Amino acid sequence: MGTALAAHLADWIDGLGLTDHLADAGLPSFTRDEAGTPTWTEADGTALSDERLVQLDASLRDHGDDPAHGVPVALLLLARKARLRAELLTTPAWTYEHLAQVRDASVNATRFWVHKQAQAHQLFTVTRGEHLLVPAFQLTASGDVRPELLPVLEPLLSSGTDPWDAWIWLTHPAGLLGGGVPEQQAADPEEAALVAHAARKLAERAAASPKAARRAAPAPAVTPPAPGGGCGCGGHH
Structure with missing residues (x-):
């Protein structure tokens, strides 16, 4: 048998x-x-x-x-x-080098900025192989975090929500929003408060999950950009 x-x-x-x-x-x-x-x-x-x-x-x-x-x-x-x-990996996502071009800044300064925003729960990144990627939908055309997304990103990221889960939820129809796409509705002043409320509810569930507790870890130290530019990373971007 x-x-x-x-x-x-x-x-x-x-x-x-x-x-x-x-x-x-x-x-x-x-x-x-x-x-x-x-x-x-x-x-x-x-x-x-x-x-x-x-x-x-x-x-x-x-x-x-x-x-x-x-x-x-x-x-x-x-x-x-x-x-x-x-x-999602077929949609725009910036490496440090690509984002540096968008921001018209050095790679090292861009790396510092990304880590600083991530530590403040105002931006999330994902990894693919050796590369760290910044999903581009979070950013304005000049490479800053979209201000309307800040009340949405902060509760999600501070709760320990997996970055991939955050990316999925923010860019796909959400039941808590009647099928609306969170990152799109957040740009509508009449819908922004509802999106932020939905993000907080999702964050509460993530924070209550044992997986979230296991994921929580001290944020990496942020090293200010070295004088004279250069990435100083010693590896891939």
């Missing part, structure tokens, strides 16, 4: 397009041999016993009215977040 269940479960997860998200969810994952037969292992590489496999199958299907066809909600959320991240 173990081999059949292993194959059935793997085929089901594959069919949902969730295979790549098992490990991110802290769940056992599987690999296939040349014949396509899956081998399930725990995160530490230990092979799953038949009993553990039955437990895994039951837990993944334990959603909805029909457990036999239940959907692993946590995995679906991870898959959605991964898809949205990929979409």
Whole structure:
């Protein structure tokens, strides 16, 4: 039964397009041999016993009215977040070098400014590989933080909201706003207070999450720009 269940479960997860998200969810994952037969292992590489496999199958299907066809909600959320991240990375986001050009400043001065704004919870950044990125929607054409976003960014970022989650929420239709896009509605004086209220509500939920507590960490020290320009970073921008 173990081999059949292993194959059935793997085929089901594959069919949902969730295979790549098992490990991110802290769940056992599987690999296939040349014949396509899956081998399930725990995160530490230990092979799953038949009993553990039955437990895994039951837990993944334990959603909805029909457990036999239940959907692993946590995995679906991870898959959605991964898809949205990929979409966001096709939208404008500045490296230090690019933002320095926008701000007509040195890279070192721009780096200092970004860290200072981030420490004040007035700007968020994300990382992609070796690069730190500043999502451009937060900024004016001259590279300053949009003033109408400050009452929205501050509660989100000070609560420990993941920067990727903040980027997703700010740039997609939000249920708390009746389907409006927060960063767009914040620019409307008649909607700005509602957007700020929605951000505070979202921040309260983030602050109550154990994950937020684990993410909280002292902000990195900010080094003033060195005289004479130059980035002084010793690495990529």
